[in-house]
Amino acid sequence: MSQTEHEQSAQERSERERPQQDRPANAAPLELLTLLAAGVADLAFDQLRQTADRAQHVMRRSDLKELLTDGVVELRKRGEVATRRAGVGAENYLETMARRAAERVAAEGHSCA
Secondary structure (H helix, E strand, O other): OOHHHHHHHHHHHHHHHHHHHHOOOOHHHHHHHHHHHHHHHHHHHHHHHHHHHHHHHHHOOOOHHHHHHHHHHHHHHHHHHHHHHHOOOOOOHHHHHHHHHHHHHHHHOOOOO
């Protein structure tokens, strides 16, 4: 490659790179943020549309009352399981039986030793 050809190719490269250099330094991150925001908005709207479609389908059901009753029963059962797991609900069965046995022994007048 001659000196003239080398200079011409270097000049062509610099002309291709110049539009990128003329952009503000924060243009790429701003473009990325814009694309990310558009993607999140599209995802949110798609989920909202799917939820609305499901709600319309459910509202058209003839057994809506039974469906709601089953849902309430299921949520109550889940709540009971969750409170037992967290230790908020009823006492442990063995603790309850031990307390009853201790009360029975105390009522009979025997000591628990």
